[in-house]
Amino acid sequence: MERPPFIFWNHFLPLRRMRLRYLGVGALLVVSCFFFVASCPPVSRPAWVDEVDEVAVALRHPTFSVIKDYERNLPQHSLPPSKGHRPRYLFFPHASWGSGWNNVFQEQLMNTHLAYLSQRAYVFPDYIPRDHPPFPDTLDNGTRHMLHVPMNAFVSGPTGGGPFSADGPDSLVRRSVSEKWWNVVCPPHEVVVVNVGQTMRELGLDDAIDDGGRILTRWASKLLRMEASCVSIEGSSVFNYILFAYRILSAWPSYGPSPTLKYFAWSSLVTGALSRNFHLLSTTPRPPKYLLPSAADVAPYKLTSFKPLHASEPPIPGLLAIHVRRGDYEGHCQGLSFGLAEYNAWNNLGTPKISQRPEFVDFSRPMWPQLPDYLEVPEGDSPQDARFKHCLPTAEEIVARVGKVREEAMMSGTAPNLRRIYVATNGQREWMENLTALLKADGWIVSTSFDMELTLEERAVGQAVDMAIMTAAEAFIGVGFSSMSSNVVQIRLAGGRDPRTIRFW
Ligand SMILES: *[C@@H]1O[C@H](CO)[C@@H](O)[C@H](O)[C@H]1NC(C)=O
Ligand SMILES: *[C@@H]1O[C@H](CO)[C@@H](O)[C@H](O)[C@H]1NC(C)=O
DSSP states (O other): OOOOOOOGGGTHHHHHHHHHHHHHHHHHHTOGGGTBGGGOOOOOSOSSOOOOOHHHHHTTOOOOHHHHHHHHTOGGGGSOSSSSSOOOEEEOOOOOTTSOHHHHHHHHHHHHHHHHHTTOEEEEOOBOOSSSOSSOOBOTTSOBOOOOBOHHHHBOSGGGTOOSOSSSOOBGGGSOEEHHHHHHHSOGGGEEEEEHHHHHHHTTOOTTTSOHHHHHHHHHHHHHHOOOSEEEEESSOSSOGGGTTGGGGGGHHHHTTSHHHHTOBBOHHHHHHHHHTGGGTOSSSSOOGGGSOOGGGOSSOOGGGSOOOBTTSOOEEEEEEEEEOOTTHHHHHHHHHHTTOOOOGGGGGGSTTGGGOGGGTTOSSOOOOOOSOOOOOOTTSOHHHHHHHHHSOOHHHHHHHHHHHHHHHHHHTSSTTOOEEEEEEOOOHHHHHHHHHHHHHTTOEEEEGGGOOOOHHHHHTHHHHHHHHHHHEEEEEEOTTOHHHHHHHHHHHHTTOOGGGEEEO
8 A cells, every 4th residue: 555655744634645545445446434434334243242340340340331332332343354455553552551540641642643643543442540449449358350441431532432523524444443442353463563662762762851742753654654554562652651741742733733632522421420510510500502411312311412522612601620639649749849840741831932942943833832821930939849839739829829810811801700610629528628618708609529429430530520620611720740730731722722721820
């Protein structure tokens, strides 16, 4: 197969060419289902069987059976494994499983974009919460039985197998597939393994110093040229967690406007949780249309009746969502301050003059959104003290800051009428009650993560529910050092929210 030339800045070009070619082939050979969703016959054959996990049932873990059905029935999972033009896949069995979901997820989003640039379908795995299990998972005999959360419990955009476009059909062979489908179509003897360390050396990259843009470009160009259908990236991560500080920013001009981010969507599960709890988020009782179940499905409540929520939907008016991370953060903030840590990934977009940093000069059309806040060290503060205050503000500092943000949002007209606060938090209840009282005294209507009524399955992805609220809110204040905040930042920007509505403590 002849490959279009790889042009980094113009990565939409290869897609357009491929589409045209697919159109021709499809019309001639009447195999258009292979490439376009609209013309597919209904799925008749299950791609794999999800067996009931008796131990998980005994532990009263959620089973996610509806979501597993949904994933099994994604149209790309009924493409015949080898007939004519074979889809190309990219699998990352090694992800940073030792860290929290948001660290894993920010890498998965970049990996989806890398797969897209190399004209391959991203392979999405289940998430296994090893570090912070949402439910007890230790059996009587002392072994752990870890939860497996399907990707589509969290998200259903391009990373979870959703379309890479909003209007009109996209190419079905390019959509992400589940790891289970990869196991069906890519038997071990057909898998070509690419070792990360060795390839970094081959490509002249040093993952301890090179920036995100360079790593992305060189890897995409290599993976695009590879002929093999089934490529597995092993050994370590292409985008490892230490890259997700300042160095990742140079990838933004390619990644920021990419379909991976632009068509990002929360799952139906998460969307339904927002819909049911809407009275905690808004002063108007009725949810907007995009949070209503489809008319045919109003009763009984059905998970799949909610359309995955896109970040480009209008914000919830009057809502300021704030991320107040406590708990484990009290010790963590000391470590971050002492170690002179940078902000996490996209939270650095407000740093003055980033586009003029020498490491980014190979980008001919720099394009970074300018957030109003950054890791500022006020005069008279030590770099350590300034970090600690940005990381762990006191209740009084929080109240002062939200007041200031409300005023500035009114002055700039970006969110003129902020009245409600939603506090996304893992903090201690009593501390939170004190904060809530202070905010109420300052005129706010307040709700917190503790007020949300969630089902067992929704609780398993409670972080994503909080994040969906923070992306849907009219304005947001985050924790600069947090990957959860940083993921909220990129999703807000992808949905076209004004950068001035994205603030930090
Ligand atoms: C503990 O119990 C589970 C479930 O019955 C079983 O699968 C596992 O092998 C047991 N582990 C040990 C160390 O006995
Ligand atoms: C909450 O406020 C009360 C009254 O001011 C105080 O005694 C208590 O220590 C506070 N609790 C926390 C966890 O900060």
